[in-house]
Amino acid sequence: MTRREEVEAALRRNATFVSAQQLHTELRQQPPPVGLTTVYRCLQKMVTEGSADVVQTADGESLYRACSIAHHHHIVCRRCGEATEIEAPEVEEWATAIARANKFEDVSHTVELFGVCWRCQQQQT
Secondary structure, X not given: OOHHHHHHHHHHHOOEOEXXXXXXXXXXXXXXXOOHHHHHHHXXXXXXXXXXXXXXXXXXXXXXXXXXXXXXXXXXXXXXOEEEEEOOHHHHHHHHHHHHHOOOOOOOOOOEEEEOOXXXXXXXX
């Protein structure tokens, strides 16, 4: 198994967004050890290719998750990190209209919604 395949497999084992450091810790448990730089490179390549998503936390940390390749957005729990892929046709229409009104082409966008999931809400009560 290549390093890239190891990183991708580790990312797919996680249901939530995880940091490169978390993946590195998991991968260090298996010989031969994987370097943190290798983990970052693999994750960036996966993001570029569309097989992983990256979101920025409020404190600027990058978190990664394996995803479907089709364009989508996420709603992410601020407490447990659970993430759900969502479709948002209204956002797509809005982005297209804004691009057209400003005479832009080939516009891309990312929308991430953050909140508290129902499981975490239940734990509060």
